[in-house]
Amino acid sequence: MKPVLILLVLLALAYVVKRQTLGFAAQHPRDYAGTTPVFDLRTHLNGPILSEGMIYGPTGRVASRFTAKMHGSWNGATGTLTEDFTYSTGTTQAREWTLTPGEEGRFTATAPDVIGTGTGQVSGATIRMHYRIRLPAESGGHVLSVTDWLYLTENGVIMNRSQMRKFGIKVAELVATLRPAP
Template sequence: MTVLFLTGFLSGCAGPSLDDYRDRGPELIPERFFQGELSARGVVKDFAGEVIRTFDADIEARWDEDGVGTLDEEFRFDDGEVETRTWTLTPGEDGYHADAGDVVEPGTLRWQGNAIHMNYVLQVSYGDGTLDVRMDDWMYLITPDTLINQTTMSKWGVDVGEVLLVITKK
């Protein structure tokens, strides 16, 4: 009986799969959405769900003749901090290999239907140093020009925060 309960409980805790979004639209194709100028606005929440920062961002996205994507991002936070990141998306067998300068464990960007999923480790500023945080990134295309991004941040398997943002084409 205990085994059945634990099996049901653990399977109930399993997160979504990209297969869950296979038939949902509008269809999200990274090369189409992440093209040209985009803008973003969002919040950063702490482990208790309290909003601790807000931000806006500009993203310049482009693809070369080999199918490699570049996303240049500039984030401006409400406390005055400005953060830049350049993502390189290199085509692979199972999606795009996604890497950036402050990414210590690159991820693979995969997609189906209207969703993208990516999991990676990001080095973030913390106090006088840095901290490596696992980022579990889900993006959902709502309209051809609007994407919602939800990222759960964790350290040692414990959720420590969340980032919610809306990205729109300019």
């Protein structure tokens, strides 16, 4: 009787876990709909921005640290966000995003190293964005699926947490701050 009961409990638990994602992936924009301050792409991704962060590898250890000078500008409904990264190894990387707001907080995002078009959703004090990115050749040239979450804090600092996956397996995580530059 006990083995059957244990099996039933394990099957029920597996069903719940399968039906309900846990952790980072469990977040949804609607979870943050009423949060403030309200994230506005044109306001909070405008002008000079400083960023500092770390990238954690698949073992959970820091694989890289970086600083970035960013600049956001808007021409009508289209935004451009340039990012100039300097990694702790001394290597540099540049990226230029084109952001196009849509309806109900949705937006699209493109960049030269992004495969296709990324999609985003602004909700309350947050942004969630999904895209596929090709790593530089010196980093293996792999294509990773990325989920970015940006959280706007009361003092205007943006906390960024991103997970990168290959074949559905988490291979890296990024944690960074973005703040208006003086």
